[in-house]
Amino acid sequence: MRRAVVLSTGAYLPERIMTNEEMESIVETKHDWIVERTGIHQRHIAADGQVTSDLGVHAGMEAIARAGVPADSIDLVILATTTPDDTMPSTATKIQHRLGITKGAAFDVNAACSGFVYAMTVANSFIVSGAAKRVLVIGAETYSRILDWSDRGTCILFGDGAAAVLLDAQEGKGGNDDRGVLHSAIHSDGQYTQLLATNGGVSSTMTSGKMFMVGKEIFRHAVTKMPAAVEEGLNALQLSLSAIDWVVPHQANKRILHGVGQKLQVSDDKVVVTVTKHANTSAASIPLALHAASGDGRIQKGHLIVCPALGAGLTWGCTILRW
Ligand code: UT7
Secondary structure, three states: OEEEEEEEEEEEOOOEEEEHHHHOOOOOOOHHHHHHHHOOOEEEEOOOOOOHHHHHHHHHHHHHHHHOOOHHHOOEEEEEOOOOOOOOOOHHHHHHHHOOOOOOEEEEEOOHHHHHHHHHHHHHHHHHHOOOOEEEEEEEEEHHHOOOOOOHHHHOOEOEEEEEEEEEEEEOOOOOOOOEEEEEEEEEOHHHHHHEEEOOOOOOOOOOOOEEEOHHHHHHHHHHHHHHHHHHHHHHHOOOHHHOOEEOOOOOOHHHHHHHHHHOOOOHHHEOOOHHHHOEOHHHHHHHHHHHHHHOOOOOOOOEEEEEEEEOOOEEEEEEEEO
């Protein structure tokens, strides 16, 4: 059976770091409040003129270099983003070109904070069906551009960043010991569109709009739907919770991560947390966390990793893979 195996990862965070102390000069807030309620200490902010494709190219380049494969051996680029450079063309095509990839296809996926899980699900389907052999999945965001910087309930939560995962079609035996994606499933429920959204867009206001969120409601959905998505995947694989080596969830709020870990009966030291330093980078948050935890040796070859996410839509899902 064909499996989508991770060859490498890459990541990029803009140079500029905005601390909570700096946030105190923008909105009425306090470092201690932000840390206590979210775990966030700082976030990275893209420079003026630095766009989502710039971040994505850096991350993609690193993943390709670390894999040691020719860029042109990649036959699909999927970019998960809610903050594209322009309305068209897709930001993925710009990244494809700048990475020197000339064949195959490239497109964007918009599922907000679930974007990486959506993109992995699509990539896995392409690989398992034989439609693609080597897929670069990138999550890249510049949420600083769509934040309402006068809304302390949202602007303190987000940051900019990008990360990439290079997937390769490899033959497995078809069992849970195979390396690669073992399960990847996505969901959405559009009755909740107004819990987390922008107040405008291309066709409605002819602007990008600014973000608003009903934080408490989103929190409630996150701590129930993310663990449920993990359990759905493990059940499909006939694996128990004890099979999990690492939980690498979407990084929205440290309290949410703790709640997800508790429901999955996983101790805090098995939950990868990067929200403290990156804040919420939406579609980039899971691959940034995978990059960090594989880079420092926590995640090792053969480990079973579950990656649940929830975002605007609502959208949610989970990718389960063996590293
Ligand atoms: O990626 C998916 C999308 N995002 C999420 O998953 C985020 C989900 N939600 C959350 O993380 C939390 O709901 C927040 C961090 C956004 C808010 O935490 P909370 O514990 O739900 O606080 P709250 O909204 O109930 O606000 C509590 C108080 C309020 O004051 P009053 O009404 O009690 O007087 C807020 O006005 O804290 C106030 N507050 C703040 N105070 C200082 C809200 N934001 C701030 C702030 N600084 N930045």
